[in-house]
Amino acid sequence: MNRNGLGRNKGWHRIMHGRGFRVTAPREAVLSVLEKEKTHLSAKEIYAKVIVIEPSVGLTTIYRTLEMLAEMGVINRVEIGDKTTRYEIKSNSSKHHHHIICTNCRKVIDYSEFSEEEKKLFTKMTKNIEKKYNVKITGHNVQFFGICLDCEK
Amino acid sequence: MNRNGLGRNKGWHRIMHGRGFRVTAPREAVLSVLEKEKTHLSAKEIYAKVIVIEPSVGLTTIYRTLEMLAEMGVINRVEIGDKTTRYEIKSNSSKHHHHIICTNCRKVIDYSEFSEEEKKLFTKMTKNIEKKYNVKITGHNVQFFGICLDCEK
DNA sequence: CTCCTTATTGATAACCGTTATCAATAAGAT
DNA sequence: ATCTTATTGATAACGGTTATCAATAAGGAG
Known part of the structure; x- marks a missing residue:
């Protein structure tokens, strides 16, 4: 210490x-x-x-x-x-996660409970993009926007 | 006109x-x-x-x-x-699309050729999130980061 | 078309997050 | 313990965005 x-x-x-x-x-x-x-x-x-x-x-x-x-x-x-x-x-x-952002108060929730389906699809999307656009993908960033429970009143 | x-x-x-x-x-x-x-x-x-x-x-x-x-x-x-x-x-x-961003030159490619699978999964993810976190999702934003063909040399 | 209310505008200054500058300091190799 | 040089902190500068406010003009009423 x-x-x-x-x-x-x-x-x-x-x-x-x-x-x-x-x-x-x-x-x-x-x-x-x-x-x-x-x-x-x-x-x-x-x-x-x-x-x-x-x-x-x-x-x-x-x-x-x-x-x-x-x-x-x-x-x-x-x-x-x-x-x-x-x-x-x-x-x-703290694993890889996506963000849920309240557009009113800007509170952020981390979302990391990805299903196998989601994981597989993101892998597949990445490969598709790399092939189609001839780029090397190094990461991704996903945000969901919405109104949180508190701001919904 | x-x-x-x-x-x-x-x-x-x-x-x-x-x-x-x-x-x-x-x-x-x-x-x-x-x-x-x-x-x-x-x-x-x-x-x-x-x-x-x-x-x-x-x-x-x-x-x-x-x-x-x-x-x-x-x-x-x-x-x-x-x-x-x-x-x-x-x-x-110009439909809804995701972005592919070159982290070197900041060029942006729009990516909108979503497969049915991708569309369905995003719809499902949105519903899951709304239920699980008690929020109303109004949209999402997806970015893939990488190095574009030009910057790869 | 003319008048009148008030949303909109443009110039300017202010704001705020971030970065450049540079002499002083201290990490860590010898 | 010494020396090189990466790092630091104070300050000023920078750049994108926003507040201020008097002047202008959109568009409804007459």
Whole structure:
């Protein structure tokens, strides 16, 4: 257990190191926050939580770290239509999922209980697209829009 | 054929009027541009094309008009990850489609040749989600990410 | 057609998320 | 312990979008 309460994640050290990145306190703090939250936070929201752990960290560093983690494939950028980029960690516990977004309050529900049928069809769609358009597909993003229970009144 | 070359679209007049909106030259010009282009333009790009038709129109009006058209359901907002909102018209000729986005050059391919299987599954997924999460689904957005032929070198 | 109400417009400034700059700092190899 | 250089934080700048407000014009009433 290091100073940030980041216990089992020494793995990051190796991954970062392997890519030639240095392991720093701000980076550990950002990972610690994302690991705990598992929800869709904006850079500002992450910043607010990070400075509790490491008060000297600047907002710029948050943006830079998020940029780096996204490039490393450790986190996903999530756009839910509220004009800011949000981030979610791709841990082994949180699988690939789709998003259900309330167009009124912008609440997000993660949807990951895919049926075998759904999984197969997405695989098939991906292959079809690759063949038909001669592209290499690296991922997909699915959003369902609607009005959540709370906003329905 | 009115002054903007907008012939068969007098329908907009009725729709706008019905909602209590006035039919103005800037609005007709924006619709004219979107109708012609059918691709994913940013507000600035639309502005550049509009001022050819109506030189006195300001950028602010473009934003306001796009906001209105989106609210009316006449156009879609499209996010392709290049930090600007893009717009596409929902004409009867351009059906519902998904997007294939090159993560390198941000080119977008529309994908609308859905198989019956795909259509059925999306309908089923929508119903499942509505039941399971108690929400009213109004639409969905699907993006496939990859590297296009040109960027593959 | 003319008048009148009020939605709409355009110029400008403000806003806000994100990024560039740059001297100071510190990770980690030697 | 030293040294190279990636990283940092403060600040300013940037770019897309929105608020402000007086001037304009759509379109209904007469």
